Amino acid sequence: MEKTSFETLLDRYNVFFLDSYGVIKNHGGLIEGMDRTIQRIIDLGKRYVVLTNDASRNQEQLAESYHKLGLYNVKPEDFVSSGMMAKNFLQAKIKQGIVTYLGTDNASLYISEAGREAVSISKLQPENYHEVSAMVFLDDEGFDWNIDINKTLNLLRFHNIPVIVANTDMIYPKSNREINMAAGSVSRLLENILGRSFIKFGKPDSQMFMYGFDIVNKYQITAKSDILMVGDTLHTDILGGNKFGLATALALTGNTSETEAAFLIRSSNIIPDYLCDSAGIG
Ligand SMILES: [Mg+2]
Known part of the structure; x- marks a missing residue:
């Protein structure tokens, strides 16, 4: 080609x-020249x-991260993120209860902006599992992979709640040589174990x-x-x-x-x- x-x-x-x-x-x-591309x-x-x-930051935080790179013209409304799609879904479909998540506190803004109470799975107690009305995979950081993924598994084993994957990416490059597993990999692991399909947002x-x-x-x-x-x-x-x-x-x-x-x-x-x-x- x-x-x-x-x-x-x-x-x-x-x-x-x-x-x-x-x-x-x-x-x-x-990436070299992208400031010139956007200006052009x-x-x-x-x-x-x-x-x-990306479901790790809201539009304002995304714009801020671009300003730090020198792209001062980029505005919050220039972004469409998979996190925004998940937020729209929560707003329309989840009317009550706690929404628990795997991800950073920044990412949980998508839940609170949808008008729901966000509680990280790492802070959720098993005796409160029955109050959870939905679960969202937001980011690959902000939790203990060993403890909190197992907690998620146990929550979903007995509670048939909507599960939303706000970033379906499997991997991302960490450096020139290394890749890391992203939230989409964790969600697929749990889908396989539980034998169910989650609701997915993103390209x-x-x-x-x-x-x-x-x-x-x-x-x-x-x-x-x-x-x-x-x-x-x-x-x-x-x-x-x-x-x-x-x-x-x-x-x-x-x-x-x-x-x-x-x-x-x-x-x-x-x-x-x-x-x-x-x-x-x-
Ligand atoms: Mg890409």
Whole structure:
């Protein structure tokens, strides 16, 4: 597959759905040239929305984390996160009781903003299990993997409550050489043990694409053919974008390396419209 320069794509499309980790930033900070890409989109009078499978921070905290990277123009409303989708679900469907979670205290904002009482599974006592009306997988940090995953297992064994996975990602790169298991891996482990399927939010499912599409259409009538989805992961960003009917670009700055891209595209049959070294420009 031939590579396309991202400059060309900036001219060709009017709206850019950008994945966050692996496209805009990574473990080392800002990906080179992404400050210029975002500025160029703004200068051209075009639009971008960051579509991220992240339930560890709310929109304000996401924007703050971008400001720390020097991306001062990024606003809270520029983000669509899988945590927001989980929050909407809780708001609409869970009307009472405690919502317990695996994740950091920051992540629990998605529960409290939905109007529910959030109690970390690590602070939940077995005698209160009957008060729990839902359980949410938010993040891979903020709990003891040994103790609290077993607690979750025991809670769900006897209580048939809705279980929501707010970040379905299995892994994330921790450094150039190492990966870590993400919340999606923990939830799959428990699904396997319990023999049930949880409710999942995040790419490749369509909710976030729909939400982003609604945002840009509130601002200006936009056809799907005007939008480019840019991501570093075939199974989430590219598959989700393709299914939603958007053009897709795989950026080789994250989960998919240049050496394995051709093989992974062929073996998964998830085919991006474009392949770019990076979404950052010079
Ligand atoms: Mg990514």
